[in-house]
Amino acid sequence: MAATEKVDVTKTIDGYRARKGRFDVVDVPDQRFLMVDGHGDPNTSAAFADALGALYPVAYTLKFASKRDLGRDYVVPPLEGLWWADDMAAFTTGRDKTQWSWTMLIMVPEWVDGGMVEAAISAVATKKRPARIDDVRCDVLSEGTCVQTLHVGSFDDEAPVLATMHHDVIPARGLRMTGTHHEIYFSDPRRTPSEKRRTILRQPVLPEDA
Structure with missing residues (x-):
């Protein structure tokens, strides 16, 4: 492979494909991610902004390395997020974002080893020292079978889609929810009008009797 050829690793993984209005069952392989955890409203939480402020410099340092x-x-793969709350109705009814916990993620290509990740984190800590650089880690996410769809529009318009997925689609297919609600952000909210934002909504599942 020529050094100048830029690969989009997400194009080789089925889990990064979805269609609006269609709920697909996909098998997601184990993948490694840069991760930072937090809690609270992503629109107002300093911890959320600081998480992204640490993740992106490490992701780009890895790319250049x-x-x-x-x-x-x-x-660099898209930003992703795992979201949960003590009461999952906080996502579909009322949308009380202060109750949300989250882990923000950026995928690490399989050929990038742990030593390179550690070196990238150290390099960013030395040069820029983001507020949450010490919270960045690299872990494997195992999701297995998932139901997912593509949502086009504002993040705040996700609730009806999630309600359909959780209460209609998943039970109708003999499945039950497990794991954590997962979102993949294909649009930069700073540059994309809310009505055009493209987000994969994913929910890990198991057979109902498992």
Whole structure:
């Protein structure tokens, strides 16, 4: 592979494909991610802004290291989020974002090893020292079978789609929810009008009798 060829790793994984209005069952492989945890309203929480302020510099430092040291350039994968609350109705009824807990994620390509991740975190800590750099970790996320769909529109318009997924689609297919609600953000909210934002909504599941 030429050093100048830039790979989009998400194009090789079925879990990064979804269609609006269609709920698909997909098998998601184990994947490694840069991760930062937090709690609270993502629109107002300083912890949330600080999490992104630590994740992105590490992700881009890894990308440049891969290109420089391995001759493998790639598109930095999209931001993703795991979301949960003590009462999951906080996502579908009322949308009380102060009750939300989250883990923000950026995928790490399989050829990038743990030593490169540690070096990238250290480099960012030395040069920029983001507020939450010490909270960045690299872990494997195992989800397995999931139901997912593509939502186009404002994040605040997700509730009816999630209600349909949780209360209609999943039970109708003989499945039950497990794990954590997962979102994949294909649009930069700073640059994309809310009505055009593209977000995969994913829910890990198990057979109802499992």
